[in-house]
Amino acid sequence: MAHIFILFKREFAGYFASPVAYVFIGIFLVLSSVFAFFIGGFYERGQADLLAFFNFHPWLYLFLVPAIAMRSWAEERKSGSIELLMTLPVSTWQVTLGKFLAAWSVLGLALILTFPLWLTVNYLGEPDNGIIVAAYLGSWLMAGAFLAIGMCMSALSKNQIIAFILAIVVCFLFVVSGSSIVLDSFKGWAPSLLLDTVASFSFLTHFEAMAKGVIALNDLGYFFLVTVAWLYAGLLIIEQKKAD
Amino acid sequence: MISVKNLSKSFGHFSAVEDLNFDVKPGDIVGFLGPNGAGKSTTMKMLTGFLQPTHGSIEIFDMSIAQHTKDIQERIGYLPEGAPAYGDMTTYQFLKFIAEVRGFRGKDKEQRIRNVIEKIELQDVVNRPIENLSKGFKRRVGLAQALIHDPDILILDEPTDGLDPNQKHQVRELITQLAQDKIVIISTHILEEVTAVCNRVMIIAKGKLLFDDTPLRLQQRSRYYQAVTIHLSYLADISGLAELEGVAEMEVEQKTGHVTLFPEPGQHILHEVTAHVQRAKLPVDTLFIEQGRLDQVFRDLTTEVA
Incomplete structure (x- = not known):
């Protein structure tokens, strides 16, 4: 536990030692507001909720989370510091968890900094704040799943750009598998079981309910499982490739 | 105590290390020599638990590294090749991170950081980001990191690479100072370094152990060992030198005019x-005993397997 915390501290500070975290948070805040106000029609909807804001999170995370995840292992391998890290008396899962929690905290911080939107909606109307808290938690949880995929891709390649692109591709598959584009192409010929399976892999399907404030155990379980599975895959990959 | 048995490592079809066997005991300062790509770094990576061997076993303090990786890593200080570090951290932050991971807290931690900064003379760069440091300082930060927990085993991959002669001297002094009751393994391709700091030399090439003995024995392998080289101010008859008792051969180097007499x-x-020089009144202006030319021995040993 102590080890994870020390590793977490180092990683977290690392994000702020370079402009990475600031740029990320800045872009996240700007884009999420742009989406909420201009595309989501925050005012036009005339409803005191943040659905217009949360609905775009999967698409925002699709590009932004890989950007923050891409350096996690790739840089470590490129600079050779992985050799130092792995010969310290810490285990790979502690390192993985430390890295994940650090990046996840940066994402959490970015989410927290969207609080002016929450204040606005409270000023303009009387929203159900319970729903908003639940949606925030759901969004953060989903960000964790994106992050785990991004870290796994970062373990695959020493090159951060390749890691970034791979992560976007895999994340995209997970996002769109529930969208009408994909589902329509399955409709008509595929059995409904397959259709449901494909749809059930989607971040969109599982986030939809959470954005509305419904926290169901299966959605929570889904994001938790996806996160753990991809983190574990990343761990196996880095064990294999650390010396390349 | 390190005990290595039948150690092999291959990457796909390429075999980096083949069937190494050796023991290292406290007090040994082992110089690991070999051409580039000989398997030095791979062996060190296996000793530190970074890589798992394909075959064979490594036991350190009677513990198998496969089962007790962490326990062993706690007692090893390791400077990887190229002295990697986290560039965005300052020297102090980096050393603090290492000290914390190594389990030191509070006053003890601060004391250890202070000691190592003093020992390696890093005072001037304590608060500078590591990525802005010169190559020499980076190497020293890497060394400091390896020493912070006062390890029983010190494994240093090319510790003096990129240092200027003064810094090299300093690092060598430090290693000899530290080595009293520790195991030190350094890899290098600087041959003088071995005679300067090590009391044991291992030469490997193509993953095989070719030589394992003292630096003196390595020098003795050179035909130049104890040879006498002289230089004459002007031409004189030197034929008598070759006839002397104990002289096996005489060689004259055309370019410099140096005459080397090889002993049996x-x-x-x-x-x-010297007796002959005085008898024949040879105009000798330089005379010295050769210590053995290590580069020659090294070349002979390592090209045999090529």
Whole structure:
């Protein structure tokens, strides 16, 4: 536990030692507001909720989370510091968890900094704040799943750009598998079981309910499982490739 | 105590290390020599638990590294090749991170950081980001990191690479100082370094152990060992030198005019040579005993397997 915390501290500070975290948070805040106000029609909807804001999170995370995840292992391998890290008396899962929690905290911080939107909606109307808290938690949880995929891709390649692109591709598959584009192409010929399976892999399907404030155990379980599975895959990959 | 048995490592079809066997005991300062790509770094990576061997076993303090990786890593200080570090951290932050991971807290931690900064003379760069440091300082930060927990085993991959002669001297002094009751393994391709700091030399090439003995024994393998080289101010008859007792061979280097007399194995010919020089009134202006040319021995040993 102590080890994870020390590793977490180092990683977290690392994000702020370079402009990475600031740029990320800045872009996240700007884009999420742009989406909420201009595309989501925050005012036009005339409803005191943040659905217009949360609905775009999967698409925002699709590009932004890989950007923050891409350096996690790739840089470590490129600079050779992985050799130092792995010969310290810490285990790979502690390192993985430390890295994940650090990046996840940066994402959490970015989410927290969207609080002016929450204040606005409270000023303009009387929203159900319970729903908003639940949606925030759901969004953060989903960000964790994106992050785990991004870290796994970062373990695959020493090159951060390749890691970034791979992560976007895999994340995209997970996002769109529930969208009408994909589902329509399955409709008509595929059995409904397959259709449901494909749809059930989607971040969109599982986030939809959470954005509305419904926290169901299966959605929570889904994001938790996806996160753990991809983190574990990343761990196996880095064990294999650390010396390349 | 390190005990390595039948150690092999291959990457796909390429075999980096083949069937190494050796023991290292406290007090040994082992110089790991070999051409580039000989398997030095791979062996070190296996000793530190970074890589798992394909075959064979490594036991350190009677513990198998496969089962007790962490326990062993706690007692090893390791400087990887190229001295990697986290560039965005300052020297102090980095050392603090290492000290914390190594389990030190509070006053003890601060004391250890202070000691190591003093020992390696890093005072001037304590608060500078590591990525802005010169190559020499980076290497020293890497060294400091390896020493912070006062390890029983010190494994240093090319510790003096990129240092200027003064820093090299300093690092060598430090290693000899530290080595009293520790195991030190350094890899290098600087041959003088081995005679300067090590009390044991291992030469590997193509993953095989070719030589494992003291630096003196390595020098003795050179035909130049105990040879006498002279230089004459002007031309004179030197034919008599070759006839001296104990002299096996004489060689004249055309370009410099240096005359080298090779002794028969185990013979010391200095006395005979100086006596002859005086008898024949040879105009000698330079005379010295060769210590053995390590580069020659190294070349002979390592090209045999090529």
